[in-house]
Amino acid sequence: MPSPEIGPSFDSRPPDGQALVMNMLSSESDATYSFQGMKRRLGLHQEKLTRILKRLEDDNLVLKTDEGYRVLHHARKTTRHLDEGEPVIRGQLPPGIDHNLLTSKLKGRWFKNFRWLGYSTSESGQSLYWITEDGRFQLVVRLAHAEILVWSQPTNEVETHSSIAAGYELFDRISRILPETEDYC
Numbered sequence: 001m002p003s004p005e006i007g008p009s010f011d012s013r014p015p016d017g018q019a020l021v022m023n024m025l026s027s028e029s030d031a032t033y034s035f036q037g038m039k040r041r042l043g044l045h046q047e048k049l050t051r052i053l054k055r056l057e058d059d060n061l062v063l064k065t066d067e068g069y070r071v072l073h074h075a076r077k078t079t080r081h082l083d084e085g086e087p088v089i090r091g092q093l094p095p096g097i098d099h100n101l102l103t104s105k106l107k108g109r110w111f112k113n114f115r116w117l118g119y120s121t122s123e124s125g126q127s128l129y130w131i132t133e134d135g136r137f138q139l140v141v142r143l144a145h146a147e148i149l150v151w152s153q154p155t156n157e158v159e160t161h162s163s164i165a166a167g168y169e170l171f172d173r174i175s176r177i178l179p180e181t182e183d184y185c
Helices: 017-026 035-042 046-058 099-106 157-175
Strands: 031-033 062-065 068-071 089-092 114-122 125-132 137-144 147-154
Touching (some): 017 046, 017 068, 035 068, 035 114, 035 125, 099 137, 114 157
Antiparallel strands (some): 031 068, 137 147
């Protein structure tokens, strides 16, 4: 017989997979995440993630697009969790760069050990997300006006010492694919 001191609110089970997926998809307004990115970030087995996403689609909570998955209705206020605070890198884009062209060249792209996670669009610009292959760091690149901003955050507290290096490494990879300025002037 269970102890009367342990009430019904006590629950030692790990968080529900469906709640994890919805939290991730709802974390940014107008965000789209790739299947592989969600699998890597959440640490869910692909079959489990597939079942969860199928249930969410059937319930009209999630929409599958060519670019990934997005939430249809935000049940709660969105949070800006990864790009709060000062960016690791703040740089200027060359004059005349077409943001849409640059974004299309970056979407879905893998760089060395950085795996594509997803993207979101807001008034402040386009945010593109990557996660390291080992899942230790999540990075955001925001293209806003004539700026490129990079945030890097460890996925656990143990990895804080290398997050800046990860941000610079991703920035270096992106700078190599920037089109030449004279092509757009």
